[in-house]
Amino acid sequence: EVQLVESGGGLIQPGGSLRLSCAASGFTISNNYMSWVRQAPGKGLEWVSVIYSGGQTDYIESVRGRFTISRDTSKNTVSLQMTSLRAEDTAVYYCARDSSYAVLGWGQGTLVVISS
Amino acid sequence: EIVLTQSPATLSLSPGDRATLSCRASQSVRYYLAWYQQKPGLAPRLLIYDASNRAIGIPARFSGSGSGTDFTLTISSLEAEDFAVYYCQHHNKSPPWTFGQGTKVEF
Numbered sequence: 001e002v003q004l005v006e007s008g009g010g011l012i013q014p015g016g017s018l019r020l021s022c023a024a025s026g027f028t029i030s031n032n033y034m035s036w037v038r039q040a041p042g043k044g045l046e047w048v049s050v051i052y053s054g055g056q057t058d059y060i061e062s063v064r065g066r067f068t069i070s071r072d073t074s075k076n077t078v079s080l081q082m083t084s085l086r087a088e089d090t091a092v093y094y095c096a097r098d099s100s101y102a103v104l105g106w107g108q109g110t111l112v113v114i115s116s
Numbered sequence: 117e118i119v120l121t122q123s124p125a126t127l128s129l130s131p132g133d134r135a136t137l138s139c140r141a142s143q144s145v146r147y148y149l150a151w152y153q154q155k156p157g158l159a160p161r162l163l164i165y166d167a168s169n170r171a172i173g174i175p176a177r178f179s180g181s182g183s184g185t186d187f188t189l190t191i192s193s194l195e196a197e198d199f200a201v202y203y204c205q206h207h208n209k210s211p212p213w214t215f216g217q218g219t220k221v222e223f
Contacts, residue, residue: 035213044203044215044216044217044218045152045154045160045203045205045215045218046215047205047211047212047213047214047215050211050213058210058211058212059211060211060212061117061212094159094160099207100207101148101150101165101166101207102150102162102165102166102171102205102207103150103152103160103162103205104162104171105162106159106160106161107159108159109159
């Protein structure tokens with residue numbers, strides 16, 4: 001069974017850092033695109049970042065230079081290192097099994113709250 | 117960045133009704149358009165990919181059409197479990213793979 005389980009969310013002050021992790025099972029992350037998608041409270045979905053099967057990465061402009069996506073193929077995990085966090089980064093962050101044509105599967109999400 | 121505009125924002129319908137949801141792209145995304153369903157407190161679920169292909173396990177009452185800049189998701193006869201928010205997303209060329217703002221189908 002394909003499963004994605006996120007962890008690492010929480011309450012953090014503006015300017016702080018947080019690392020989200022996503023444990024994948026039932027498939028091999030290095031054979032897939034893996035993305036992070038976020039959803040601010042009561043708002044729509046926002047694609048944030050992708051790590052391609054070849055290891056290249058891409059980001060939405062608003063997080064470029066602050067967020068870093070990475071993977072550990074030995075543990076089949078994907079991470080999102082977030083720095084210089086802002087109030088507008090508050091959201092549920094979903095780990096997603098992505099592809100060239102659609103997001104195929106989603107984790108349950110982890111809530112990140114940026115507040116003093 | 118490609119902007120996806122969904123309409124209407126809210127669709128008020130009853131079980132058995134036909135639902136027609138629209139997604140318009142600010143530039144051509146060819147056929148690289150997906151639709152997702154999201155229920156409160158849950159992660160989204162893929163319904164349609166490449167504009168018109170149903171994902172595994174999705175009932176035949178869901179259908180997608182369109183290409184270029186104009187796309188439609190149709191639910192032929194609404195069932196109780198279909199009342200939810202629906203999002204479109206493009207996967208054309210390079211990221212960001214933006215989402216539309218969503219259409220809420222309510223009873």
